[in-house]
Amino acid sequence: MYKGLSTGIRTFSTANFFATGKGKAPLRVAITGASGQIGYQLLFRIASGDMLGKDQPVILQCLELPGAMNALKGVSMELDDCAFPLLKGIVQSDNPEVAFEGADYALLVGAKPRSKGMERGDLLAANAQIFSVQGKALDKTANRDTLRVLVVGNPANTNALIAARNAPNIDPKRFSAMTRLDHNRGLAQLSQKANCSVTDITDFCIWGNHSATQYPDITSTKISGKSISNYISDNAWIKDNFIPTVQQRGAAIIAARGLSSAASAASAAIDHMRDWTYGTNGQWTSMAVFSDGSYGADKGLYFSYPVICKNGQYEIVQGLKLDQFSKERFDVTNKELISERDAIAHLLP
Numbered sequence: 001m002y003k004g005l006s007t008g009i010r011t012f013s014t015a016n017f018f019a020t021g022k023g024k025a026p027l028r029v030a031i032t033g034a035s036g037q038i039g040y041q042l043l044f045r046i047a048s049g050d051m052l053g054k055d056q057p058v059i060l061q062c063l064e065l066p067g068a069m070n071a072l073k074g075v076s077m078e079l080d081d082c083a084f085p086l087l088k089g090i091v092q093s094d095n096p097e098v099a100f101e102g103a104d105y106a107l108l109v110g111a112k113p114r115s116k117g118m119e120r121g122d123l124l125a126a127n128a129q130i131f132s133v134q135g136k137a138l139d140k141t142a143n144r145d146t147l148r149v150l151v152v153g154n155p156a157n158t159n160a161l162i163a164a165r166n167a168p169n170i171d172p173k174r175f176s177a178m179t180r181l182d183h184n185r186g187l188a189q190l191s192q193k194a195n196c197s198v199t200d201i202t203d204f205c206i207w208g209n210h211s212a213t214q215y216p217d218i219t220s221t222k223i224s225g226k227s228i229s230n231y232i233s234d235n236a237w238i239k240d241n242f243i244p245t246v247q248q249r250g251a252a253i254i255a256a257r258g259l260s261s262a263a264s265a266a267s268a269a270i271d272h273m274r275d276w277t278y279g280t281n282g283q284w285t286s287m288a289v290f291s292d293g294s295y296g297a298d299k300g301l302y303f304s305y306p307v308i309c310k311n312g313q314y315e316i317v318q319g320l321k322l323d324q325f326s327k328e329r330f331d332v333t334n335k336e337l338i339s340e341r342d343a344i345a346h347l348l349p
């Protein structure tokens with residue numbers, strides 16, 4: 001029988017929760033903001049095995065605000081109705097300590113999204129407090145030995161910093177923030193320009209903040225193993241079109257949809273967690289991770305780097321040369337992250 005905290009609303013709505021079954025033990029995946037736009041796209045894909053594999057049972061541990069518990073109940077009913085074989089339980093709670101109890105994964109999505117005309121930095125004050133509370137709750141009840149945290153809620157890098165610093169008993173390398181959506185956006189733009197498949201493109205990365213200062217870098221990028229300059233020789237296109245398009249894509253989607261990206265954000269979150277867990281086969285991806293000072297980023301920030309994932313861990317790609325153009329952009333995004341950190345310094349123990 002499941003034992004745990006007695007506070008908060010916990011509902012096991014999936015009939016096979018107590019089934020022991022054969023094969024792997026279920027992993028506990030906590031999702032905050034579970035009934036929001038992104039949550040609604042995420043839960044079904046995780047339950048169907050897209051994130052952790054088609055043989056990995058999961059228990060979804062959903063956190064929502066008290067006022068959204070009814071909506072969460074509806075989502076949970078829909079999850080039941082999918083009869084996903086891998087879904088071994090659903091926890092619904094408005095208490096972070098309950099939702100994070102024993103969690104192996106935590107996808108911190110719940111936060112206010114920006115609306116038209118706002119920059120992501122404008123959300124700093126509105127969302128910072130959430131991540132301070134949730135960092136403390138993760139520290140208290142999550143599974144510290146296995147935990148992987150992905151912060152999606154904006155401003156994602158600085159929210160990851162707040163959560164990690166409020167969880168002093170958890171290795172800061174277990175926290176990350178999402179720049180995989182920016183990475184995927186870059187791949188899509190390049191593949192359309194070069195008329196190739198996204199899978200032909202390697203050694204592309206996003207540096208820095210998930211914001212308009214991010215630097216999508218094609219300096220090392222190859223297409224089918226050859227320098228990208230063999231396929232895209234128009235440097236002006238890279239500078240004046242490609243880079244700003246990727247930097248501003250979130251705003252362009254808000255302008256078009258009236259709402260911020262959701263399905264693509266959920267898809268990127270699935271890619272991020274799957275690759276962190278199962279590896280990238282020697283290929284680069286982009287993750288905002290705990291800065292060890294590599295390339296001159298301020299130590300301790302959550303900074304997007306090119307990384308390679310292997311054996312359940314990420315490694316920052318080392319030994320790259322940043323030319324003058326790259327160095328200037330790197331410094332701009334580094335400075336922005338420092339100023340975000342300064343603005344929420346009171347929330348950093």
Ligand SMILES: NC(=O)c1ccc[n+]([C@@H]2O[C@H](COP(=O)([O-])OP(=O)(O)OC[C@H]3O[C@@H](n4cnc5c(N)ncnc54)[C@H](O)[C@@H]3O)[C@@H](O)[C@H]2O)c1
Pocket residue numbers: 032033034035036037038039063064065068109110111112113114130151152153154155156178179181182210260261262265
């Ligand atoms: N990093 C990225 O690439 C990326 C991409 C897209 C969106 N985002 C961000 O993700 C966040 C969520 O976006 P959305 O479109 O799903 O928003 P949404 O408003 O549709 O959903 C957010 C949900 O979070 C819940 N919530 C708010 N505060 C909470 C708390 N303290 N605990 C638990 N739940 C809480 C709300 O009730 C709501 O259901 C936003 O901050 C958005 O800017 C990030």
Ligand SMILES: O=C(O)C[C@H](O)C(=O)O
Pocket residue numbers: 113114120154181249250251253260261
């Ligand atoms: O841009 C936003 O505010 C939402 C999200 O971060 C995105 O990149 O789509």
